Amino acid sequence: MRRTGIAPGLERTFQRRLLRWYRSHGRNLPWRKTRDPYRILVSEVMLQQTQVERVLGFYDTFLTRYPTVEELASARPGEVREAWGGLGYYARARNLHRTARQLIRRHRGHFPKTFGEVCALPGVGRSTAGALLSFAFHIDSPILDTNVKRLLSRVFIQRTSPTPAHSERRLWRLSASVIPKGRGWTFNQALMDFGALVCTAKNPRCDACCFTDICHAYARWTLRGVDRRG
Numbered sequence: 001m002r003r004t005g006i007a008p009g010l011e012r013t014f015q016r017r018l019l020r021w022y023r024s025h026g027r028n029l030p031w032r033k034t035r036d037p038y039r040i041l042v043s044e045v046m047l048q049q050t051q052v053e054r055v056l057g058f059y060d061t062f063l064t065r066y067p068t069v070e071e072l073a074s075a076r077p078g079e080v081r082e083a084w085g086g087l088g089y090y091a092r093a094r095n096l097h098r099t100a101r102q103l104i105r106r107h108r109g110h111f112p113k114t115f116g117e118v119c120a121l122p123g124v125g126r127s128t129a130g131a132l133l134s135f136a137f138h139i140d141s142p143i144l145d146t147n148v149k150r151l152l153s154r155v156f157i158q159r160t161s162p163t164p165a166h167s168e169r170r171l172w173r174l175s176a177s178v179i180p181k182g183r184g185w186t187f188n189q190a191l192m193d194f195g196a197l198v199c200t201a202k203n204p205r206c207d208a209c210c211f212t213d214i215c216h217a218y219a220r221w222t223l224r225g226v227d228r229r230g
């Protein structure tokens with residue numbers, strides 16, 4: 001057993017099946033075709049509180065207007081807000097703009113590669129930092145967005161934690177330990193896609209899921225005869 005309390009064999013089964021599922025069902029998204037940290041950061045910030053389908057309508061337009069971190073840093077705040085268009089949650093645009101300026105000022109336009117430095121950028125939380133490090137620099141850094149949290153909780157967590165903070169710490173440990181060594185890029189994308197497409201918040205597609213035999217939530221629902229909704 002590891003610190004997560006999950007048997008290594010179970011983690012390996014989860015890794016193998018998830019990666020197999022991702023090979024045939026993973027989404028083909030524009031920010032997955034680049035390793036440019038700036039472009040990846042823009043996508044991650046846009047995806048905070050916004051669905052992929054909606055972000056797709058804004059991502060290219062924003063990058064056409066600000067193709068580099070230098071160009072974003074030299075823009076005026078009002079212009080950036082306007083370019084953010086109808087995406088809403090404008091604090092994200094403000095933070096992205098501040099981040100661009102900070103990158104130019106403190107890092108000479110280069111993205112830092114340590115977790116602490118990335119987390120110090122305005123509006124970049126722990127999960128966004130993990131996504132940036134794994135997608136841009138192929139560092140095995142964990143993520144824990146809403147989809148990933150739900151998927152890991154349902155599959156692995158047998159008993160509820162005494163407090164939300166305890167649950168959060170436990171899930172972060174789990175999210176770090178399930179990454180197969182050197183596969184952070186693919187694995188984190190796979191976690192996100194599976195949570196968004198199969199293990200959804202409402203009406204999870206358990207009938208099409210490859211984890212029914214190891215999923216604690218599925219076992220609980222089946223035992224109680226619960227309809228898997230909500």
Ligand code: SF4
Binds near residue numbers: 198199204205209211
């Ligand atoms: S069996 Fe259902 S609840 Fe469990 S991981 Fe699959 S879709 Fe999610």
